[in-house]
Amino acid sequence: MKALFLAGGLGTRLRPLTENLPKPMALVGNRPWLEHLLLHYKEQGVSEFVIAVKYYREMIESHLGDGSKYGVRIDYAVEKELLGTAGAIKNAEPLLSDRFIVVNADIIHQVDLASALKFHENHGGAVTICLTEVEDPSHYGVVEQDGDGRIFRFVEKPKKEEAPSNRINAGIYIMERRALDHVPAGQPVSIEKETFPLLIENGSGVYGHPIGGYWMDMGTKARYRQLHWDLLDRRFPLPIDGQDGEEKGIWLGENVRVGQGVLFVPPVMIGNDVTIGDRSVIGPYSVIGNGSRIGSGVRMTQSILWDRCKIRSGAQLNECIFGSGMQVGPHILHEAVCNRILEVQRQ
Incomplete structure (x- = not known):
């Protein structure tokens, strides 16, 4: 069949x-x-x-x-x-x-x-x-x-x-x-x-x-976010790539480079080949896609990044969704949904 x-x-x-x-x-x-x-x-x-x-x-x-x-x-x-x-x-x-x-x-x-x-x-x-x-x-x-x-x-x-x-x-x-x-x-x-x-x-x-x-x-951005929170909370038992960190609810992919003083607030999912700069705070409820670069001093909560995103030092992201290849910062963004550098939609 x-x-x-x-x-x-x-x-x-x-x-x-x-x-x-x-x-x-x-x-x-x-x-x-x-x-x-x-x-x-x-x-x-x-x-x-x-x-x-x-x-x-x-x-x-x-x-x-x-x-x-x-x-x-x-x-x-x-x-x-x-x-x-x-x-x-x-x-x-x-x-x-x-x-x-x-x-x-x-x-x-x-x-x-x-x-x-x-x-x-x-x-x-x-x-x-x-x-x-x-x-x-x-x-x-x-x-x-x-x-x-x-x-x-x-x-x-x-x-x-x-x-x-x-x-x-x-x-x-x-x-x-x-x-x-x-x-x-x-x-x-x-x-x-x-x-x-x-x-x-x-x-x-x-x-x-x-x-x-x-x-x-997942036909709306709100439901797309909720889908990921359900995934991180394991209400949606989809297999998650990466290894659990020392603390439950933190999944790290391969070749993740973490700077000094970085704080992960679970639940958090980090893809492969990701770099996170010093003193950044990631989470709760954050997903970072493969090949992304996070600068120093970044604060990221309830946000989803697709592959190859670049977040410059000092940016603050809350309830954001960024498509592949996005470059952002240093901005304070809330409920932003972006697919291009100059295209930002707010809900």
């Missing part, structure tokens, strides 16, 4: 960070999320992948390649124009198996795939939609199910007190190839708004299975 990752969109909601890269390639814990995703599904027993791409195909393919360095196989399904979720799946159909998994690649999650597959095999329908439970479903499309898990309607953004459940679409599907018979080829189609309602109506069998575990749509 193959897994199809939908990675064709531009990821506009994380701009400016994802202005020049697809959102699934945003760094999570100093590694592109798409790479984490690949490794997670490999651990779940998947060895063949298809990645649906439109924009920045070269960036994704240059990083992941054909999958051989991860011990898997990767094929690429290229969209000439954006085809929507169902259209992208239909476009990839020649590369898919009779039963396959579809994953919206910008959704942060961990799934017990064996449990979902067992549920899917037992109900015999065309589709299993993996579901996650949220406290307030009023911002999402909520599912209504019968006692066997069969979905018979979606309620879009109901009032909290009127929602039929707190279960929403987690963006992960197990599908039989026959479901694609109902998707027209070569045109934009939404699986959520068009295909699933059609399959429910014609009796193909659409079921929902709660996945449990961690789930986060």
Whole structure:
């Protein structure tokens, strides 16, 4: 069985960070999320992948390649124009198996795939939609199910007190190839708004299975920060590169050079080949990307730096997110989100 990752969109909601890269390639814990995703599904027993791409195909393919360095196989399904979720799946159909998994690649999650597959095999329908439970479903499309898990309607953004459940679409599907018979080829189609309602109506069998575990749509800068705080607090048990320091909650990569009088206030994650100048205070809740240079006397709290950032001496950063290659300082910045030297957005 193959897994199809939908990675064709531009990821506009994380701009400016994802202005020049697809959102699934945003760094999570100093590694592109798409790479984490690949490794997670490999651990779940998947060895063949298809990645649906439109924009920045070269960036994704240059990083992941054909999958051989991860011990898997990767094929690429290229969209000439954006085809929507169902259209992208239909476009990839020649590369898919009779039963396959579809994953919206910008959704942060961990799934017990064996449990979902067992549920899917037992109900015999065309589709299993993996579901996650949220406290307030009023911002999402909520599912209504019968006692066997069969979905018979979606309620879009109901009032909290009127929602039929707190279960929403987690963006992960197990599908039989026959479901694609109902998707027209070569045109934009939404699986959520068009295909699933059609399959429910014609009796193909659409079921929902709660996945449990961690789930986060990193589509806003606030949620992107929270994702990292959850990672550092280990509420999101994603593997963290680097060795724990002498004090719990401090992860140091390889070839980290730390100056005199530097104070780490956990939790903190430091990537590889990082230099931190004398008397700097890093943390709490700070992530420093690979190859970054931190000057002396820098104060950095609740901030995330991608790779190759340079923070000049004396800078103070609070609740900031800097894209790769940023150079900053000496400034006092609060809630800044930067992707270029001259581009700063405040929330």
